[in-house]
Amino acid sequence: MSRRTREQWQLAINEQQTSGLSISQYCREHQIKPQTFYARRSALKKQNSPAVTTHSSDFVKVANASLAPALDAIYIKTHQATIQLPTDTSPQWLGQFMREWSA
Numbered sequence: 001m002s003r004r005t006r007e008q009w010q011l012a013i014n015e016q017q018t019s020g021l022s023i024s025q026y027c028r029e030h031q032i033k034p035q036t037f038y039a040r041r042s043a044l045k046k047q048n049s050p051a052v053t054t055h056s057s058d059f060v061k062v063a064n065a066s067l068a069p070a071l072d073a074i075y076i077k078t079h080q081a082t083i084q085l086p087t088d089t090s091p092q093w094l095g096q097f098m099r100e101w102s103a
Helices: 006-019 023-029 034-046 091-102
Strands: 074-077 082-085
Touching (some): 006 023, 006 034, 023 034
């Protein structure tokens, strides 16, 4: 493969960042050694190139995310009993209760 110019590396890095692919996946698909990609990205970052940006505050799109169902109560179940507590039960109180119950 021919050597890439600085501009071509900038485009590749920007393309990877917007592609949704990990660096490993992107490199595999574009036949780039990951070590080379990281080295070029680091070098361009050091040069403060405005065309190469990384945003630590960017959101990551998550597919198939599901939220846990909201709990209406906390249930503690043993062989002999089931205890139902409100969800706003203090963790400190619950911890003390568990210590006392198991004693």
